[in-house]
Amino acid sequence: MADRKTVRGTPIKTPVGEQDGIDFSIIELFFFAYRDFTSDPDEILADYGFGRAHHRVLHFVNRRPGLTVAELLDVLKITKQSLARVLKQLIDTDHIVQLPGPRDRRQRELYPTEKGRALALALARPQSRRIHTALGDSGLGNRASIELFLKAMVNPELRAQIDILPANPTQKRSGDDDGEH
Amino acid sequence: MADRKTVRGTPIKTPVGEQDGIDFSIIELFFFAYRDFTSDPDEILADYGFGRAHHRVLHFVNRRPGLTVAELLDVLKITKQSLARVLKQLIDTDHIVQLPGPRDRRQRELYPTEKGRALALALARPQSRRIHTALGDSGLGNRASIELFLKAMVNPELRAQIDILPANPTQKRSGDDDGEH
């Protein structure tokens, strides 16, 4: 048998691009942007021996204090076991506490402690700074457009998860004086 | 000694929010958007027994045909071993071929085959569609703003990796041509 068991295809030397009818520039930008966006908290987490999974749990418990394990699983779209490990660590290190559900005592409502709140804020701070800078660079009037765009990128049936969160109630903030420019 | 081997902190019941000076809404939207953005190709990849790592390699080899292993490692920011596995699979399945570098024969230039090009396009198609829809939903005039924003989210020192790509007409590969003789 000659070395023909795999008939190698011919190398293509022209780059793919927009002419193929596909929005490669934004696809790629999204990849790079998210990579760097997550790199900021990753460095902090490393000091705690935590990973990105811990960050996500911490984030949502801080955003929706009192949410149950089942709700958290639904938001994160992971399995019980994946959550169990990181949640246990966060509870053991006193970043999160569990309280029995008031109506249904089988449920465990998850709350951040002072320590957990502080860590969540510390993790979010560099991300928020990056976003703020990026908004400045791209024109400060774009905030609404960016929000709309990102929200439209989410699967429609899952947008409910976002709307529940206390993101929009007092979005006014007009004339807010955090102007770096 | 009551159960105080760990003195648990008090549960905090108020959600974090923008009043903490942090842009939680966009942080969260970015998370959800990227999660769903990557879920489209993930489903296709599963049919091939491939994962997200294969997708990234395939993407950049198609975007920059002829890039070397070292360049690919630099773009992906992973180690040689992490790349080795997925690259080997992609070569064995004839999605990518290697050619010795013309100037330096130690290098392996990576090129997509017809098959690899087709898969890259198939993976990018639903992502592009999602982007297009989202741009439509958020106002069609926002494309430039979105691009600027995403680019500004990338670490400045790494933006060069993006500029090299054939997204913009200023694609000038420096150095002596690698001409096909």
Added chain:
DNA sequence: AAAATATGTCAGTATTGTTGACGTATTTTT
């Protein structure tokens, strides 16, 4: 000839995810 470089590979490990099964406490249904 020696050193440096580009790549490939091996061995071992960590993190984060998966599926499936089972136990316990609690609530709901019968």
Added chain:
DNA sequence: AAAAATACGTCAACAATACTGACATATTTT
């Protein structure tokens, strides 16, 4: 009250993707 369903925790086994460190080979540079 007994049975079934539910919420959660946990165990065992496994898979994908990353990591570090070491070493081999071919090739280029010094």
